[in-house]
Amino acid sequence: MTRLLLALMLAPMLAIAAPAAAVLPDEMLPDPAQEHRARAISKDLRCVVCQNQSIDDSDAPLARDLRLLVREQIAKGKSDAEVRDYVVARYGNFVLLKPPVEGDTLLLWAGPFAVLILGAIGIALWQRRKPATSSADAPLSEAERAELDRLR
Amino acid sequence: MLAEIGHFALILALLVAAAQAVLPMLGAARGDAALMAFGRSAAACQAVLIAIAFASLMTLFGQADFSVALVANHSALSQPLPYRLAATWGNHEGSMLLWVLVLALYGAGIARFGDNLRTTLQARVLSVQAMISVAFLAFALFTSNPFARLSPAPLDGAELNPLLQDPGLVFHPPLLYLGYVGFSITFSFAVAALLDGRADPAWARWMRPWVLAAWVPLTCGITLGSFWAYYELGWGGWWFWDPVENASFMPWLLGTALLHSAIVTEKRGSLAGWTILLAILAFSLSLIGTFLVRSGILTSVHAFAVDPERGVFILAMIVGATGTALALFAARAPQMKSGALFGSISREAGLTVNNLLLMALTAVVFLGTFYPVIMEAVAPANKISVGPPYYNLVFVPLSVPLLLLVTAGPMLAWKRDDLATLARKLLWPAVVTAALLAGLVLALGWQQVVAALGLALGAWLVLGAGLVLARRWWSPNGFSLRLVRTTPAATIGLALAHAGIGFTTAGIAAMTSFAAEHILVMRPGETTSAGPLKLTMLGAEEVDGANYRALRARFAVRQNGSERILVSERRFYDNSRNQTTEAGIGVSLLGNQYVAIGDVQSDAKGQGLVVRLYWHPLVGWIWFGGLLMALGGAASLSDRRFRIGAPQSRAPLAPALVPAE
Numbered sequence: 013m014t015r016l017l018l019a020l021m022l023a024p025m026l027a028i029a030a031p032a033a034a035v036l037p038d039e040m041l042p043d044p045a046q047e048h049r050a051r052a053i054s055k056d057l058r059c060v061v062c063q064n065q066s067i068d069d070s071d072a073p074l075a076r077d078l079r080l081l082v083r084e085q086i087a088k089g090k091s092d093a094e095v096r097d098y099v100v101a102r103y104g105n106f107v108l109l110k111p112p113v114e115g116d117t118l119l120l121w122a123g124p125f126a127v128l129i130l131g132a133i134g135i136a137l138w139q140r141r142k143p144a145t146s147s148a149d150a151p152l153s154e155a156e157r158a159e160l161d162r163l164r
Numbered sequence: 165m166l167a168e169i170g171h172f173a174l175i176l177a178l179l180v181a182a183a184q185a186v187l188p189m190l191g192a193a194r195g196d197a198a199l200m201a202f203g204r205s206a207a208a209c210q211a212v213l214i215a216i217a218f219a220s221l222m223t224l225f226g227q228a229d230f231s232v233a234l235v236a237n238h239s240a241l242s243q244p245l246p247y248r249l250a251a252t253w254g255n256h257e258g259s260m261l262l263w264v265l266v267l268a269l270y271g272a273g274i275a276r277f278g279d280n281l282r283t284t285l286q287a288r289v290l291s292v293q294a295m296i297s298v299a300f301l302a303f304a305l306f307t308s309n310p311f312a313r314l315s316p317a318p319l320d321g322a323e324l325n326p327l328l329q330d331p332g333l334v335f336h337p338p339l340l341y342l343g344y345v346g347f348s349i350t351f352s353f354a355v356a357a358l359l360d361g362r363a364d365p366a367w368a369r370w371m372r373p374w375v376l377a378a379w380v381p382l383t384c385g386i387t388l389g390s391f392w393a394y395y396e397l398g399w400g401g402w403w404f405w406d407p408v409e410n411a412s413f414m415p416w417l418l419g420t421a422l423l424h425s426a427i428v429t430e431k432r433g434s435l436a437g438w439t440i441l442l443a444i445l446a447f448s449l450s451l452i453g454t455f456l457v458r459s460g461i462l463t464s465v466h467a468f469a470v471d472p473e474r475g476v477f478i479l480a481m482i483v484g485a486t487g488t489a490l491a492l493f494a495a496r497a498p499q500m501k502s503g504a505l506f507g508s509i510s511r512e513a514g515l516t517v518n519n520l521l522l523m524a525l526t527a528v529v530f531l532g533t534f535y536p537v538i539m540e541a542v543a544p545a546n547k548i549s550v551g552p553p554y555y556n557l558v559f560v561p562l563s564v565p566l567l568l569l570v571t572a573g574p575m576l577a578w579k580r581d582d583l584a585t586l587a588r589k590l591l592w593p594a595v596v597t598a599a600l601l602a603g604l605v606l607a608l609g610w611q612q613v614v615a616a617l618g619l620a621l622g623a624w625l626v627l628g629a630g631l632v633l634a635r636r637w638w639s640p641n642g643f644s645l646r647l648v649r650t651t652p653a654a655t656i657g658l659a660l661a662h663a664g665i666g667f668t669t670a671g672i673a674a675m676t677s678f679a680a681e682h683i684l685v686m687r688p689g690e691t692t693s694a695g696p697l698k699l700t701m702l703g704a705e706e707v708d709g710a711n712y713r714a715l716r717a718r719f720a721v722r723q724n725g726s727e728r729i730l731v732s733e734r735r736f737y738d739n740s741r742n743q744t745t746e747a748g749i750g751v752s753l754l755g756n757q758y759v760a761i762g763d764v765q766s767d768a769k770g771q772g773l774v775v776r777l778y779w780h781p782l783v784g785w786i787w788f789g790g791l792l793m794a795l796g797g798a799a800s801l802s803d804r805r806f807r808i809g810a811p812q813s814r815a816p817l818a819p820a821l822v823p824a825e
Contacts, residue, residue, distance in 0.1 A: 018177060037685045037774060038765055052581045062407055066551065109551025112536075116546055120535045123556055128524040135516055139505065 034069055039076070041083050050083045053095055057082070058109050066109055167232050169241040170220030171311040174261075177213035178301040180206050184294035190396020192359075196205035200283050204275040204292035210297065211265075211272035218265045221310055222252045234258060234310050240321045250334040257310035260339060263454070264300045269295065270374075275350065281370055288356035289349070296348050299481050306458030307474050320441035332392035340412055343364035344450035347415055350422065354440040355489050358496045363436035367465035371443070373806045375426060379419045380797040385414050395749065395781070402675070402786055405555050405703060407606055410533045411453035412524050416447040421522035424515050425796075438519065440493060448486040449526075454478060468610070514573040520657030521566040528558050550790040567621055567669060570662055571628025575635075589635075593627040601809075618673020625666030629659040635816075638766035653803040661796030666772060669787030674755070674782035681779070685765050685772040695779035698756055702729075704761075704773060712737045712744075717761045721750055732761045755781035759771040 035054070041047040051068060057078060059070035067075040067082075085095040098160070099107055111117045184206035191199025221234070225248050230236040238258075239251045271293040278286045295339040304310070353371040359362040389409065394402045403409065422442040428435045506512035532550045539548050575589040597620050607714035636655055637647050655682075680695025691700045702718040712735040719730045730748030737744070751755035762774030 035683055036762070037683060037763065037767055040683075043299055054332055056551075056553050058551060064404070064549075064551065069401070082677040104547065106547040109549060110547055110553035111548040116539060117535070117548060118553075120531050120550070120557070122522045123531045124562060127527040128520055128562070131520045131523055135435075135438065135520070137426065139434070 034071055035079065037078075039083065040080055041046075041087060046083075046086050046112050049092060050079070050086050051090055053082050054079055054107050055098075057099060057115075060103055060107055166224055166227075166229070166396050168314065169310070170217040170224075173213045173216040173220070175306060176303065177210050177217065177644045178298065178305060179266075180210045181211065181294045181297040181301055182211060185291055185298055187291075187360075188294075189291035192284040192287040192291075195284075197283070200287035203287045203294075205293070207268070207271040207290050209277035209292070211268040212259075212302075214268045215263045216611050217263055217311075218252075221258060221261060222249055225249055225252050225513060228321065229317075230319070230321050231315070231478045232312055233312045233314040234312050234333045236321040238312055239753060240319065242320075246334070246604040249770065250643070251466070253391040254333065257308040260300070260342070262303045262338060262562040263341055263345060264297065265350075266305055266341050267293070267348055269298060270349050274352075274374075274376075274775050278370070282287055282360075282366070285353075285356055285360050285362075285367065285370070291346065294353035296352070296485065297486075303474075303481070304475055307477055321797050327717070332388065332714075336385060336388050336392060339381045339388060340453075341384055343378050343382025343412070343419075344415060344453055345383070346374065347372040347419060347447040347450045348445040350378065351485070352488065354443035355470030355492065357440060358489075358492045361496065361499070363366050363429065363440055363500065365430050365433050367717060369806070370440060372423070372426045372430060373801055375419065375423050375443075376797050378485055379423055381799065382412065382416050382419060383790060383794040383797060386416060386757055387787050387794065390790070391787045395747075403717070403781065405532065405552050407533050410529050411449075414533075415446050415453060417522050417526040417529065418449055421519045421526075422446055424522075425519050426517050428512050429503075432504050432506065432512055435519075437493075437505060438587075440497075441662070442519070443495065445487065446491045447544050449530075451478065451482045451485065474618050490543045504579070506578075509576070509581045509583060509586070511573065511578045511581070514569060514576045518566065518569060518573060521562060522567070524562050525566070527558060528555065528562065530562040533556075535667045540586075542648050550572050553617055564621070567625060567665065570665060571624055571631070573664070574628070574632050576660060589631075593624060597624040612677060615673055615677030618676070619670050622666045622668075622670025622673060625669060626663045627666075629663035629666065632659045650807070654800045654805070656798030657796040657798070657803070660795070660799055662794045664789040664792030664794075664796060666789065667785045667792060671782045671789060675780060675786070678781045679779060684775060685767040685769075686775045687769070687772040690772075690778065692775070694777045695781075696723050697777060699759065699777050701773075701775065701779050707733075709735065715761070715773075718776075719748065719759050719775075721757045721759070723757065728757065731756065732759050736760055751784065753784070755779060756783050 029163070034139065035051070040049060054068035055066050057067045059065045059067045059072055059075040061074050062070045062072055063073075065072075067078045082095055085098055090098065096108075105111060109122065115120050184203055187199050187206075188203030190196070191202065219731045224232050224235050226245065228235065228241055228248065234255065234257050238255045243251070252258045261644055271290060274281075274286065274289055274293065278289075281289075287291070317661050334763055350371055352717065360367075367429045386409075390402050391410070393404065407608070422439065423439065425435050425439045425442055429439045435528055449724075451773065467635055532554055535550055536548055539546065571593060572586060572590060575586055577585070600623050601620040604619055605613055609802065632655065636651050637643060639647060658663060661813070678695065682694035684692060685694065688701050688703045691698060698721070700720045700722075702716060702720055704717040706714050707714050714733045714735045716733045720733070721728050721730055728750045730746040730750055731746075735744045735747040745760050745762070747758055747760040758776075758778040758780055760774065760776045764771060765774050767774070
């Protein structure tokens with residue numbers, strides 16, 4: 013059982029097995045400009061049954077369905093935003109590899125910059141907290157004084 | 165018998181570690197030299213015992229003793245001996261044993277090479293190291309005993325997927341482990357400093373080689389992993405922002421920050437608290453790296469053990485170690501002195517900004533990796549995914565200022581400097597970079613301005629590295645061989661590592677902007693193109709391999725007048741019913757030609773083979789840069805000042821005094 017699990021887990025890693033069968037020629041739109049847009053949109057959509065793969069990279073059947081769906085919508089003349097909204101309406105935010113900026117994801121988007129700013133403030137306060145002490149006026153501890161005496 | 169010897173050695177090691185965790189600490193508190201000396205012997209003893217256990221397991225794998233469950237489950241007689249031996253750590257139990265072995269070897273290293281360490285500090289470092297050891301040995305013995313027997317023993321074992329038998333898999337995990345576990349030493353140093361009540365320049369100098377000893381293999385491991393992903397997974401991916409990749413990248417980012425902040429503490433006695441904090445966090449993130457791989461919380465393509473019980477144990481370890489250390493930090497930090505002041509334009513300030521940016525970059529990776537899990541727990545209705553587009557949008561803007569700073573930093577003077585002096589020093593690299601940027605924009609056009617900026621940034625970094633050496637080698641009297649000979653290894657290391665980031669940056673910029681691909685159906689005799697490549701399909705044939713049938717296609721690739729023959733195969737393994745694709749890769753200095761065939765499909769002109777043609781410009785530079793960074797780290801590690809001991813002649817700038825031993 014464990015081995016079976018192992019094999020299942022490893023299977024995607026060995027995508028050498030079927031290296032990114034991903035986009036196939038028969039899916040492509042005849043118009044290169046539209047196909048280009050489809051590829052760009054596909055890169056930002058998650059293959060919902062895969063681990064961390066975009067539908068552009070995945071060879072899962074569901075990813076193929078989504079790729080075809082995206083192309084179908086583009087062929088209908090929808091704009092990039094409309095296509096994305098259409099997919100999100102069906103699958104939720106989970107399908108977006110770039111999560112929307114909203115209340116729930118504020119920390120995700122602002123967090124790194126907050127770390128930068130808070131860190132800077134923290135270090136500045138730390139450095140200001142105590143004036144520089146040069147070695148000359150650093151008092152020796154009792155133990156150090158004793159050790160110094162012993163060495164003399 | 166061998167399995168029992170190994171098991172027994174491991175139990176003894178746990179007992180020794182338990183004693184080592186307590187006695188030297190007690191000795192340091194009481195000033196008892198004998199108890200402190202015990203720590204050194206115990207560390208050596210522990211390393212020998214765990215080495216015996218590891219050697220036993222490896223021998224069992226070599227002998228193919230299938231009465232041991234682990235051997236039976238992970239190796240077979242048909243497997244070549246090197247891969248049978250490598251299977252020792254190619255599984256959960258064995259890799260935990262490797263983990264504790266590395267941990268004990270680092271501990272023994274502290275005992276052996278720590279002669280010039282303050283004895284109380286050394287004793288405390290060894291104690292803390294042993295506490296980590298106890299936790300991991302207990303984890304190995306109680307939840308993942310590698311020596312468990314299997315009865316009745318099978319005649320042959322179960323071979324791991326033959327595709328996993330790859331040199332990449334042999335070296336990638338041990339290198340990462342050397343890195344992860346290496347940060348246990350810096351963690352121990354940090355906790356010991358808090359207990360000792362001193363984090364002075366001498367402490368930082370003692371710690372720095374150990375930071376490097378962890379950082380160098382981690383850099384190699386990540387570079388190797390990225391290279392492996394490229395040639396195994398194909399399609400030009402060299403980094404996927406996969407949770408497991410991120411798990412190794414976070415300790416690397418913080419380790420890099422630690423490497424630099426420890427310089428400030430060593431040279432100027434400042435930022436000691438910050439350095440301690442980084443050391444604690446770097447190890448916590450290493451533990452989280454293990455946790456990610458071991459538990460099912462973040463299943464990803466790499467995860468090879470789905471076992472929540474083990475995950476809980478490791479989670480408890482992370483919380484215990486990090487929590488205790490941070491609580492200790494909170495209790496002791498306010499009593500620590502801040503060290504020497506520095507101006508807002510100074511080497512110290514530059515390194516501080518470097519640290520802040522690296523910290524922010526770590527936060528990007530951390531949030532990106534864990535936010536989906538946290539959201540799932542907090543707001544299950546609104547599940548989100550975080551993928552490459554997020555990282556590109558947040559990681560890149562934060563890393564550009566850092567990369568700009570890399571060249572300026574080493575030109576800054578300690579303590580106080582001014583912008584005019586800095587500008588004078590940076591004049592030539594700036595002029596050359598600006599000229600290159602202008603040339604690139606003219607040649608490529610405005611729509612490729614991002615690529616031009618990336619390449620120019622790479623040049624800026626390499627020039628900056630050259631400038632460090634040039635300023636060292638040219639005196640007012642001209643070039644001097646004597647100055648070349650006397651250049652400290654650390655300076656050469658700095659130049660190599662900084663140049664390495666330059667090459668990696670240029671490679672990434674080129675790959676992002678100039679990579680070209682063409683996916684189509686082809687028949688023999690047809691020609692297509694992608695980027696600068698012209699590809700002609702010469703023919704396709706069926707061939708028989710040792711244990712597979714294959715469809716083999718031959719291609720001629722023309723680029724700049726020269727032609728190469730590339731071969732791609734699609735293999736069908738009848739036994740395991742596996743399919744694999746072997747891509748044809750034409751490697752050159754300026755980029756790789758990559759061609760892979762897929763299934764049979766039809767297009768307007770009838771049946772043909774699906775062909776994927778890629779042009780990967782400068783992709784090799786990404787890994788070359790990684791290797792240069794590791795080489796730079798190794799060069800710094802060899803610097804003789806780490807071997808001549810603490811700076812005893814120089815008056816320390818931090819309040820604590822270095823005892824004259």
